[in-house]
Amino acid sequence: MADKTVQLEIKRQASPEAPEMWEKFELAWRPGMNVISAMMEIAANPVTAEGHQTTPIAYDSNCLEEICGSCAMRINGRARMACSSLVENLEQPIRVEPLSKFPLVRDLQVDRSVLFENLKAVKAWVPVDGTYDLGSGPRVFPQQQEANYPLSNCISCTCCMEVCPQFNPATGFVGAATIAQVKLFNNHPTGKVFKEERLRALAGDGGIQECGYAQNCVEACPKQIPLTNAISDIGRDVMVQKVKDWLRG
Amino acid sequence: MATIQQPAAHTVRRGVQPLRAGEGNSYVWHKLHSLLGIIPIGAFLIEHLISNFQALGGPVAYGKTVEFLNSLPMVHVLEWVFIFIPILYHGIYGLYIWLRGKSNVVYYPWSGNWLYLTQRYTGIIAFAFIIQHVIMERFMGVSLHDHPGAAFYKMQQTLANPWMVAIYVIGMLAACWHFSYGVWLFAAKWGITPGTRSRRRFGFVCVAGGVLLAVLGLGSIWAFVGPKYANAPQNVPISYLNAPAHTGAPV
Numbered sequence: 001m002a003d004k005t006v007q008l009e010i011k012r013q014a015s016p017e018a019p020e021m022w023e024k025f026e027l028a029w030r031p032g033m034n035v036i037s038a039m040m041e042i043a044a045n046p047v048t049a050e051g052h053q054t055t056p057i058a059y060d061s062n063c064l065e066e067i068c069g070s071c072a073m074r075i076n077g078r079a080r081m082a083c084s085s086l087v088e089n090l091e092q093p094i095r096v097e098p099l100s101k102f103p104l105v106r107d108l109q110v111d112r113s114v115l116f117e118n119l120k121a122v123k124a125w126v127p128v129d130g131t132y133d134l135g136s137g138p139r140v141f142p143q144q145q146e147a148n149y150p151l152s153n154c155i156s157c158t159c160c161m162e163v164c165p166q167f168n169p170a171t172g173f174v175g176a177a178t179i180a181q182v183k184l185f186n187n188h189p190t191g192k193v194f195k196e197e198r199l200r201a202l203a204g205d206g207g208i209q210e211c212g213y214a215q216n217c218v219e220a221c222p223k224q225i226p227l228t229n230a231i232s233d234i235g236r237d238v239m240v241q242k243v244k245d246w247l248r249g
Numbered sequence: 250m251a252t253i254q255q256p257a258a259h260t261v262r263r264g265v266q267p268l269r270a271g272e273g274n275s276y277v278w279h280k281l282h283s284l285l286g287i288i289p290i291g292a293f294l295i296e297h298l299i300s301n302f303q304a305l306g307g308p309v310a311y312g313k314t315v316e317f318l319n320s321l322p323m324v325h326v327l328e329w330v331f332i333f334i335p336i337l338y339h340g341i342y343g344l345y346i347w348l349r350g351k352s353n354v355v356y357y358p359w360s361g362n363w364l365y366l367t368q369r370y371t372g373i374i375a376f377a378f379i380i381q382h383v384i385m386e387r388f389m390g391v392s393l394h395d396h397p398g399a400a401f402y403k404m405q406q407t408l409a410n411p412w413m414v415a416i417y418v419i420g421m422l423a424a425c426w427h428f429s430y431g432v433w434l435f436a437a438k439w440g441i442t443p444g445t446r447s448r449r450r451f452g453f454v455c456v457a458g459g460v461l462l463a464v465l466g467l468g469s470i471w472a473f474v475g476p477k478y479a480n481a482p483q484n485v486p487i488s489y490l491n492a493p494a495h496t497g498a499p500v
Contacts, residue, residue, distance in 0.1 A: 077356045103264040117267035170349040174268040205273030215361030236440020
Protein backbone atom coordinates (compact mmCIF):
# COMPACT_ATOMS: atom_id res chain seq x y z
CA MET A 1 0.00 0.00 0.00
CA ALA A 2 1.35 3.41 -0.97
CA ASP A 3 1.98 5.44 2.13
CA LYS A 4 -0.10 8.59 2.49
CA THR A 5 2.01 11.74 2.51
CA VAL A 6 1.58 15.40 3.37
CA GLN A 7 2.89 18.16 1.11
CA LEU A 8 3.90 21.50 2.56
CA GLU A 9 5.21 24.65 0.92
CA ILE A 10 6.82 26.97 3.41
CA LYS A 11 7.92 30.54 2.80
CA ARG A 12 11.38 31.11 4.17
CA GLN A 13 13.49 34.14 4.85
CA ALA A 14 16.73 33.79 6.81
CA SER A 15 16.63 37.36 8.13
CA PRO A 16 14.63 40.57 7.57
CA GLU A 17 17.12 41.58 4.87
CA ALA A 18 17.47 38.17 3.23
CA PRO A 19 15.55 37.23 0.06
CA GLU A 20 12.28 35.31 0.33
CA MET A 21 12.05 31.81 -1.04
CA TRP A 22 9.71 28.83 -0.94
CA GLU A 23 10.71 25.33 0.12
CA LYS A 24 8.68 22.18 -0.43
CA PHE A 25 8.49 19.34 2.03
CA GLU A 26 6.88 15.92 1.88
CA LEU A 27 6.18 14.08 5.11
CA ALA A 28 4.63 10.76 6.04
CA TRP A 29 1.03 11.25 7.08
CA ARG A 30 0.08 10.54 10.69
CA PRO A 31 -3.34 10.73 12.28
CA GLY A 32 -4.11 13.97 14.13
CA MET A 33 -1.22 15.81 12.50
CA ASN A 34 -1.26 19.61 12.65
CA VAL A 35 0.90 22.26 11.01
CA ILE A 36 3.14 22.67 14.08
CA SER A 37 3.72 18.93 14.45
CA ALA A 38 4.57 18.81 10.75
CA MET A 39 7.21 21.49 11.29
CA MET A 40 8.56 19.60 14.29
CA GLU A 41 9.09 16.64 11.99
CA ILE A 42 10.86 18.87 9.48
CA ALA A 43 13.13 20.09 12.30
CA ALA A 44 13.97 16.47 13.15
CA ASN A 45 14.90 15.79 9.52
CA PRO A 46 15.35 19.08 7.62
CA VAL A 47 15.36 17.79 4.06
CA THR A 48 13.22 19.30 1.29
CA ALA A 49 10.97 17.32 -1.03
CA GLU A 50 13.72 17.52 -3.67
CA GLY A 51 16.13 15.89 -1.21
CA HIS A 52 18.20 19.00 -0.37
CA GLN A 53 19.46 19.44 3.15
CA THR A 54 18.08 22.64 4.68
CA THR A 55 17.72 24.35 8.06
CA PRO A 56 14.87 23.77 10.53
CA ILE A 57 12.07 26.29 10.15
CA ALA A 58 11.95 29.12 12.66
CA TYR A 59 8.47 29.72 14.09
CA ASP A 60 6.85 30.74 17.36
CA SER A 61 4.79 28.23 19.27
CA ASN A 62 4.36 27.12 22.80
CA CYS A 63 1.21 25.52 24.19
CA LEU A 64 0.02 23.57 21.11
CA GLU A 65 -3.58 23.87 22.31
CA GLU A 66 -4.67 27.28 21.00
CA ILE A 67 -4.27 29.05 24.31
CA CYS A 68 -0.91 30.87 24.18
CA GLY A 69 -1.43 32.76 20.91
CA SER A 70 2.14 32.27 19.65
CA CYS A 71 1.74 30.27 16.48
CA ALA A 72 -0.48 32.54 14.34
CA MET A 73 0.59 32.35 10.70
CA ARG A 74 -0.97 32.36 7.24
CA ILE A 75 -1.96 28.88 6.21
CA ASN A 76 -3.31 28.54 2.66
CA GLY A 77 -3.50 32.34 2.60
CA ARG A 78 -5.55 32.70 5.76
CA ALA A 79 -4.34 33.84 9.19
CA ARG A 80 -4.94 31.17 11.80
CA MET A 81 -3.34 29.24 14.64
CA ALA A 82 -0.97 26.58 13.29
CA CYS A 83 -1.49 24.29 16.30
CA SER A 84 -5.24 23.98 15.73
CA SER A 85 -4.88 23.70 11.94
CA LEU A 86 -5.30 19.99 11.44
CA VAL A 87 -3.59 18.69 8.33
CA GLU A 88 -6.54 16.51 7.37
CA ASN A 89 -8.78 19.61 7.16
CA LEU A 90 -6.41 21.52 4.89
CA GLU A 91 -6.09 21.49 1.13
CA GLN A 92 -2.69 20.27 -0.03
CA PRO A 93 -0.05 21.39 -0.69
CA ILE A 94 -0.37 23.34 2.53
CA ARG A 95 1.12 26.78 1.93
CA VAL A 96 2.52 28.30 5.10
CA GLU A 97 3.61 31.95 5.28
CA PRO A 98 4.39 34.37 8.09
CA LEU A 99 1.81 37.01 9.08
CA SER A 100 2.13 39.81 6.52
CA LYS A 101 1.58 42.91 8.63
CA PHE A 102 4.28 42.54 11.25
CA PRO A 103 8.05 42.97 10.90
CA LEU A 104 9.64 39.67 9.99
CA VAL A 105 12.25 38.11 12.25
CA ARG A 106 13.00 34.86 10.44
CA ASP A 107 10.96 32.35 8.41
CA LEU A 108 7.55 32.25 10.11
CA GLN A 109 8.56 34.34 13.10
CA VAL A 110 7.28 37.92 13.23
CA ASP A 111 7.56 40.72 15.76
CA ARG A 112 4.08 41.38 17.15
CA SER A 113 5.14 43.86 19.83
CA VAL A 114 2.81 46.50 18.33
CA LEU A 115 -0.06 44.77 20.16
CA PHE A 116 1.81 45.02 23.46
CA GLU A 117 2.45 48.73 22.78
CA ASN A 118 -1.25 49.23 22.02
CA LEU A 119 -2.34 47.44 25.19
CA LYS A 120 0.02 49.68 27.16
CA ALA A 121 -1.32 52.78 25.39
CA VAL A 122 -4.86 52.00 26.62
CA LYS A 123 -3.74 50.85 30.10
CA ALA A 124 -5.21 47.39 29.64
CA TRP A 125 -4.75 46.29 33.23
CA VAL A 126 -6.32 46.50 36.68
CA PRO A 127 -4.25 48.85 38.84
CA VAL A 128 -3.80 47.18 42.24
CA ASP A 129 -0.10 47.68 42.88
CA GLY A 130 0.64 49.42 46.19
CA THR A 131 2.71 49.41 49.31
CA TYR A 132 0.07 47.92 51.58
CA ASP A 133 -2.68 45.34 51.45
CA LEU A 134 -5.75 46.88 49.81
CA GLY A 135 -8.03 44.08 50.98
CA SER A 136 -10.37 42.17 48.74
CA GLY A 137 -11.66 43.84 45.58
CA PRO A 138 -15.26 44.78 44.88
CA ARG A 139 -17.64 41.96 44.15
CA VAL A 140 -18.28 41.12 40.49
CA PHE A 141 -21.73 39.72 39.93
CA PRO A 142 -21.97 36.44 38.01
CA GLN A 143 -23.89 38.15 35.19
CA GLN A 144 -21.02 40.59 34.73
CA GLN A 145 -18.50 37.77 34.90
CA GLU A 146 -20.31 35.96 32.13
CA ALA A 147 -20.29 39.06 29.96
CA ASN A 148 -16.58 39.62 30.56
CA TYR A 149 -15.37 36.06 30.25
CA PRO A 150 -15.43 35.87 26.43
CA LEU A 151 -13.40 39.09 26.25
CA SER A 152 -10.85 37.71 28.70
CA ASN A 153 -10.20 34.80 26.31
CA CYS A 154 -8.00 36.94 24.05
CA ILE A 155 -4.68 35.19 23.44
CA SER A 156 -2.99 38.13 21.67
CA CYS A 157 -2.47 36.07 18.53
CA THR A 158 -3.05 39.19 16.32
CA CYS A 159 -5.16 37.25 13.78
CA CYS A 160 -7.82 40.00 14.03
CA MET A 161 -5.20 42.59 13.11
CA GLU A 162 -3.67 40.56 10.28
CA VAL A 163 -7.05 40.07 8.54
CA CYS A 164 -8.22 43.68 9.03
CA PRO A 165 -8.20 45.78 5.83
CA GLN A 166 -7.73 48.89 7.98
CA PHE A 167 -4.75 47.58 9.98
CA ASN A 168 -1.82 48.80 7.87
CA PRO A 169 1.03 51.32 7.97
CA ALA A 170 -1.13 54.05 6.38
CA THR A 171 -3.75 54.10 9.14
CA GLY A 172 -1.78 52.76 12.10
CA PHE A 173 -5.10 51.36 13.29
CA VAL A 174 -5.05 49.96 16.81
CA GLY A 175 -6.92 46.75 15.87
CA ALA A 176 -9.85 44.87 17.36
CA ALA A 177 -7.98 43.02 20.13
CA THR A 178 -7.03 46.21 21.97
CA ILE A 179 -10.56 47.63 21.67
CA ALA A 180 -12.01 44.43 23.16
CA GLN A 181 -9.53 44.66 26.05
CA VAL A 182 -10.65 48.25 26.69
CA LYS A 183 -14.19 46.92 27.05
CA LEU A 184 -13.01 44.15 29.38
CA PHE A 185 -11.07 46.45 31.72
CA ASN A 186 -13.68 49.23 31.61
CA ASN A 187 -16.23 46.65 32.77
CA HIS A 188 -14.07 45.64 35.70
CA PRO A 189 -15.08 47.41 38.94
CA THR A 190 -11.47 48.24 39.82
CA GLY A 191 -10.16 48.47 36.27
CA LYS A 192 -12.68 51.16 35.37
CA VAL A 193 -10.67 53.74 37.32
CA PHE A 194 -8.89 54.25 33.95
CA LYS A 195 -12.10 54.18 31.89
CA GLU A 196 -11.94 57.80 30.73
CA GLU A 197 -8.22 57.59 29.94
CA ARG A 198 -8.74 54.44 27.89
CA LEU A 199 -11.57 56.00 25.90
CA ARG A 200 -9.56 59.17 25.24
CA ALA A 201 -6.61 57.06 24.14
CA LEU A 202 -8.82 55.27 21.59
CA ALA A 203 -9.86 58.61 20.08
CA GLY A 204 -6.23 59.32 19.15
CA ASP A 205 -4.82 58.90 15.65
CA GLY A 206 -5.08 55.24 14.68
CA GLY A 207 -7.92 54.87 17.16
CA ILE A 208 -11.34 53.27 16.96
CA GLN A 209 -12.50 55.67 14.22
CA GLU A 210 -10.27 53.85 11.71
CA CYS A 211 -12.45 50.73 11.95
CA GLY A 212 -14.21 50.09 8.63
CA TYR A 213 -16.46 47.41 10.11
CA ALA A 214 -15.50 44.81 7.52
CA GLN A 215 -15.97 42.30 10.38
CA ASN A 216 -13.05 40.10 9.34
CA CYS A 217 -11.76 40.25 12.91
CA VAL A 218 -14.71 38.42 14.38
CA GLU A 219 -14.63 35.82 11.57
CA ALA A 220 -10.93 35.12 12.05
CA CYS A 221 -10.75 35.18 15.86
CA PRO A 222 -9.79 31.65 17.00
CA LYS A 223 -11.35 32.33 20.41
CA GLN A 224 -14.73 33.55 19.08
CA ILE A 225 -14.39 36.82 20.97
CA PRO A 226 -17.35 39.14 20.21
CA LEU A 227 -15.03 41.74 18.68
CA THR A 228 -17.60 43.59 16.56
CA ASN A 229 -19.89 43.95 19.58
CA ALA A 230 -16.96 45.38 21.55
CA ILE A 231 -16.12 47.83 18.75
CA SER A 232 -19.74 48.97 18.68
CA ASP A 233 -20.01 49.41 22.46
CA ILE A 234 -16.64 51.11 22.81
CA GLY A 235 -17.40 53.25 19.75
CA ARG A 236 -20.40 54.65 21.61
CA ASP A 237 -18.43 55.08 24.85
CA VAL A 238 -15.62 56.95 23.06
CA MET A 239 -18.15 59.25 21.38
CA VAL A 240 -19.91 59.98 24.71
CA GLN A 241 -16.54 60.65 26.35
CA LYS A 242 -15.49 63.04 23.59
CA VAL A 243 -18.76 64.96 23.81
CA LYS A 244 -18.48 65.16 27.61
CA ASP A 245 -14.88 66.38 27.38
CA TRP A 246 -15.86 68.95 24.78
CA LEU A 247 -18.77 70.32 26.84
CA ARG A 248 -16.79 70.36 30.10
CA GLY A 249 -13.59 71.69 28.56
CA MET B 250 22.73 25.64 -1.84
CA ALA B 251 21.66 26.57 -5.34
CA THR B 252 18.00 27.10 -4.59
CA ILE B 253 18.74 29.77 -1.97
CA GLN B 254 20.87 31.86 -4.31
CA GLN B 255 17.98 33.00 -6.53
CA PRO B 256 17.77 36.79 -6.67
CA ALA B 257 14.49 37.67 -4.99
CA ALA B 258 12.77 40.91 -4.09
CA HIS B 259 14.44 42.64 -1.20
CA THR B 260 11.52 42.97 1.21
CA VAL B 261 12.16 44.24 4.69
CA ARG B 262 8.67 44.53 6.14
CA ARG B 263 7.98 47.57 8.22
CA GLY B 264 5.44 47.21 10.93
CA VAL B 265 2.30 49.15 11.77
CA GLN B 266 2.93 51.90 14.28
CA PRO B 267 1.22 51.67 17.66
CA LEU B 268 -1.81 53.74 18.70
CA ARG B 269 -1.05 57.44 19.17
CA ALA B 270 -3.14 57.58 22.34
CA GLY B 271 -5.11 60.80 22.60
CA GLU B 272 -3.09 62.49 19.81
CA GLY B 273 -4.30 64.21 16.65
CA ASN B 274 -7.71 65.20 15.30
CA SER B 275 -8.47 62.35 12.93
CA TYR B 276 -11.26 61.18 15.26
CA VAL B 277 -13.22 64.39 14.69
CA TRP B 278 -12.72 64.35 10.90
CA HIS B 279 -13.76 60.68 10.68
CA LYS B 280 -16.84 61.15 12.79
CA LEU B 281 -17.82 64.27 10.86
CA HIS B 282 -17.58 62.25 7.65
CA SER B 283 -19.75 59.54 9.20
CA LEU B 284 -22.38 61.93 10.56
CA LEU B 285 -22.63 64.03 7.38
CA GLY B 286 -23.48 60.86 5.45
CA ILE B 287 -26.69 60.56 7.47
CA ILE B 288 -27.49 64.21 8.11
CA PRO B 289 -27.75 66.13 5.88
CA ILE B 290 -26.70 63.99 2.88
CA GLY B 291 -28.89 60.96 3.60
CA ALA B 292 -31.81 63.11 4.61
CA PHE B 293 -31.42 65.06 1.37
CA LEU B 294 -31.25 61.85 -0.68
CA ILE B 295 -34.60 60.74 0.76
CA GLU B 296 -36.15 64.17 0.11
CA HIS B 297 -34.72 64.27 -3.41
CA LEU B 298 -36.04 60.84 -4.38
CA ILE B 299 -39.48 61.62 -2.97
CA SER B 300 -39.58 64.98 -4.78
CA ASN B 301 -38.48 63.40 -8.04
CA PHE B 302 -41.15 60.75 -7.66
CA GLN B 303 -43.66 63.58 -8.20
CA ALA B 304 -42.56 63.47 -11.84
CA LEU B 305 -44.88 60.49 -12.25
CA GLY B 306 -47.68 63.06 -11.88
CA GLY B 307 -46.49 64.84 -15.00
CA PRO B 308 -44.86 68.18 -15.90
CA VAL B 309 -47.28 70.30 -13.85
CA ALA B 310 -46.97 68.26 -10.64
CA TYR B 311 -43.19 68.11 -11.05
CA GLY B 312 -42.99 71.85 -11.74
CA LYS B 313 -45.00 72.54 -8.60
CA THR B 314 -42.55 70.46 -6.52
CA VAL B 315 -39.58 72.30 -7.99
CA GLU B 316 -41.27 75.64 -7.40
CA PHE B 317 -41.99 74.73 -3.79
CA LEU B 318 -38.36 73.74 -3.14
CA ASN B 319 -37.16 76.97 -4.74
CA SER B 320 -39.53 78.96 -2.54
CA LEU B 321 -37.71 77.81 0.64
CA PRO B 322 -36.11 80.75 2.46
CA MET B 323 -32.45 81.32 1.56
CA VAL B 324 -32.57 78.40 -0.83
CA HIS B 325 -29.08 79.08 -2.23
CA VAL B 326 -27.57 79.16 1.26
CA LEU B 327 -29.43 75.97 2.12
CA GLU B 328 -28.14 74.12 -0.91
CA TRP B 329 -24.52 75.12 -0.32
CA VAL B 330 -24.50 74.54 3.45
CA PHE B 331 -26.64 71.41 3.59
CA ILE B 332 -26.01 69.80 0.21
CA PHE B 333 -22.96 70.82 -1.84
CA ILE B 334 -20.35 71.34 0.90
CA PRO B 335 -21.31 68.23 2.92
CA ILE B 336 -21.30 66.05 -0.23
CA LEU B 337 -17.91 67.40 -1.30
CA TYR B 338 -16.44 66.78 2.16
CA HIS B 339 -17.99 63.33 2.45
CA GLY B 340 -16.80 62.35 -1.04
CA ILE B 341 -13.26 63.69 -0.79
CA TYR B 342 -12.67 62.42 2.76
CA GLY B 343 -14.25 59.12 1.74
CA LEU B 344 -11.69 58.79 -1.06
CA TYR B 345 -8.96 59.44 1.50
CA ILE B 346 -10.38 56.68 3.70
CA TRP B 347 -10.53 54.32 0.72
CA LEU B 348 -6.93 54.98 -0.29
CA ARG B 349 -5.69 54.11 3.20
CA GLY B 350 -7.53 50.78 3.42
CA LYS B 351 -6.16 47.58 1.88
CA SER B 352 -8.96 45.30 0.77
CA ASN B 353 -8.28 41.58 1.12
CA VAL B 354 -11.44 39.86 -0.15
CA VAL B 355 -9.19 37.56 -2.19
CA TYR B 356 -8.05 35.82 0.99
CA TYR B 357 -11.04 36.54 3.20
CA PRO B 358 -14.17 36.38 0.99
CA TRP B 359 -16.61 36.99 3.84
CA SER B 360 -19.83 38.97 3.42
CA GLY B 361 -18.81 41.84 5.70
CA ASN B 362 -15.54 42.14 3.82
CA TRP B 363 -17.37 42.27 0.47
CA LEU B 364 -19.69 44.94 1.82
CA TYR B 365 -16.64 46.92 3.00
CA LEU B 366 -15.34 46.86 -0.59
CA THR B 367 -18.77 47.53 -2.12
CA GLN B 368 -19.22 50.56 0.11
CA ARG B 369 -16.10 52.06 -1.45
CA TYR B 370 -17.08 51.33 -5.08
CA THR B 371 -20.69 52.48 -4.68
CA GLY B 372 -19.34 55.61 -2.99
CA ILE B 373 -17.08 56.59 -5.89
CA ILE B 374 -19.77 55.77 -8.47
CA ALA B 375 -22.36 57.82 -6.60
CA PHE B 376 -19.90 60.70 -6.06
CA ALA B 377 -18.94 60.85 -9.76
CA PHE B 378 -22.60 60.65 -10.76
CA ILE B 379 -23.63 63.38 -8.31
CA ILE B 380 -20.92 65.75 -9.58
CA GLN B 381 -22.06 65.17 -13.16
CA HIS B 382 -25.72 65.48 -12.18
CA VAL B 383 -25.26 68.74 -10.24
CA ILE B 384 -23.14 70.40 -12.92
CA MET B 385 -25.51 69.45 -15.75
CA GLU B 386 -28.86 70.02 -14.06
CA ARG B 387 -28.12 72.69 -11.46
CA PHE B 388 -25.41 74.84 -13.01
CA MET B 389 -25.95 74.35 -16.76
CA GLY B 390 -28.89 74.86 -19.10
CA VAL B 391 -32.08 76.65 -18.17
CA SER B 392 -32.18 77.81 -14.52
CA LEU B 393 -34.85 75.88 -12.68
CA HIS B 394 -34.76 78.47 -9.94
CA ASP B 395 -36.14 81.02 -12.38
CA HIS B 396 -38.18 78.58 -14.48
CA PRO B 397 -39.41 75.73 -12.24
CA GLY B 398 -41.92 74.79 -14.91
CA ALA B 399 -39.06 73.80 -17.23
CA ALA B 400 -37.82 71.08 -14.87
CA PHE B 401 -39.65 68.17 -16.46
CA TYR B 402 -38.60 69.02 -20.00
CA LYS B 403 -34.99 69.59 -18.95
CA MET B 404 -34.73 66.15 -17.35
CA GLN B 405 -36.55 64.57 -20.27
CA GLN B 406 -34.00 66.03 -22.67
CA THR B 407 -31.15 64.68 -20.56
CA LEU B 408 -32.70 61.22 -20.38
CA ALA B 409 -33.50 61.17 -24.11
CA ASN B 410 -30.00 59.72 -24.49
CA PRO B 411 -30.07 56.01 -23.59
CA TRP B 412 -26.49 56.25 -22.27
CA MET B 413 -27.66 58.89 -19.81
CA VAL B 414 -30.49 56.60 -18.70
CA ALA B 415 -27.90 53.91 -17.96
CA ILE B 416 -25.72 56.40 -16.07
CA TYR B 417 -28.70 57.62 -14.06
CA VAL B 418 -29.88 54.12 -13.16
CA ILE B 419 -26.38 53.00 -12.11
CA GLY B 420 -25.60 56.23 -10.24
CA MET B 421 -28.95 56.28 -8.46
CA LEU B 422 -28.73 52.60 -7.44
CA ALA B 423 -25.15 53.12 -6.20
CA ALA B 424 -26.32 56.06 -4.08
CA CYS B 425 -29.20 54.03 -2.60
CA TRP B 426 -26.90 51.09 -1.83
CA HIS B 427 -24.22 53.32 -0.32
CA PHE B 428 -26.77 55.13 1.83
CA SER B 429 -28.60 52.03 3.09
CA TYR B 430 -25.41 50.20 4.05
CA GLY B 431 -24.06 53.50 5.37
CA VAL B 432 -26.99 53.75 7.79
CA TRP B 433 -26.29 50.19 8.91
CA LEU B 434 -22.59 51.01 9.40
CA PHE B 435 -23.45 54.18 11.26
CA ALA B 436 -25.66 52.27 13.72
CA ALA B 437 -22.96 49.62 14.19
CA LYS B 438 -20.05 52.00 14.68
CA TRP B 439 -21.79 54.57 16.84
CA GLY B 440 -22.97 51.85 19.21
CA ILE B 441 -26.67 51.96 18.34
CA THR B 442 -26.70 48.26 17.37
CA PRO B 443 -24.02 46.69 19.59
CA GLY B 444 -25.49 43.18 19.46
CA THR B 445 -25.11 40.59 16.72
CA ARG B 446 -28.87 40.07 16.57
CA SER B 447 -29.70 43.76 16.62
CA ARG B 448 -27.31 44.34 13.72
CA ARG B 449 -28.89 41.46 11.82
CA ARG B 450 -32.40 42.77 12.35
CA PHE B 451 -31.40 46.31 11.49
CA GLY B 452 -29.83 44.88 8.34
CA PHE B 453 -33.27 43.81 7.14
CA VAL B 454 -34.61 47.30 7.89
CA CYS B 455 -31.79 48.87 5.86
CA VAL B 456 -32.34 46.49 2.93
CA ALA B 457 -36.06 47.32 2.92
CA GLY B 458 -35.32 51.06 3.08
CA GLY B 459 -32.74 50.80 0.30
CA VAL B 460 -35.11 48.87 -1.96
CA LEU B 461 -37.84 51.42 -1.33
CA LEU B 462 -35.54 54.31 -2.24
CA ALA B 463 -34.38 52.48 -5.36
CA VAL B 464 -38.01 51.92 -6.43
CA LEU B 465 -38.74 55.63 -5.96
CA GLY B 466 -35.69 56.49 -8.05
CA LEU B 467 -36.47 54.03 -10.83
CA GLY B 468 -40.09 55.23 -10.87
CA SER B 469 -39.05 58.83 -11.41
CA ILE B 470 -36.60 57.89 -14.16
CA TRP B 471 -39.46 56.02 -15.84
CA ALA B 472 -41.65 59.15 -15.64
CA PHE B 473 -39.20 60.99 -17.91
CA VAL B 474 -38.44 58.08 -20.23
CA GLY B 475 -41.87 56.46 -20.50
CA PRO B 476 -44.43 57.24 -23.24
CA LYS B 477 -47.01 58.97 -21.00
CA TYR B 478 -45.49 62.48 -21.06
CA ALA B 479 -43.61 62.15 -24.35
CA ASN B 480 -44.89 65.53 -25.53
CA ALA B 481 -44.14 67.50 -22.35
CA PRO B 482 -44.08 71.30 -22.78
CA GLN B 483 -40.72 73.06 -22.72
CA ASN B 484 -41.92 75.24 -19.87
CA VAL B 485 -45.04 75.19 -17.75
CA PRO B 486 -46.05 78.82 -17.04
CA ILE B 487 -45.87 79.99 -13.42
CA SER B 488 -49.56 80.86 -13.48
CA TYR B 489 -50.28 77.24 -14.32
CA LEU B 490 -48.16 75.98 -11.42
CA ASN B 491 -49.90 78.29 -8.98
CA ALA B 492 -53.41 77.37 -10.12
CA PRO B 493 -55.35 75.09 -7.78
CA ALA B 494 -55.44 71.52 -8.93
CA HIS B 495 -58.44 71.09 -11.27
CA THR B 496 -59.25 70.17 -14.82
CA GLY B 497 -55.97 71.40 -16.16
CA ALA B 498 -57.41 74.19 -18.29
CA PRO B 499 -55.16 77.27 -18.53
CA VAL B 500 -56.01 80.04 -16.09
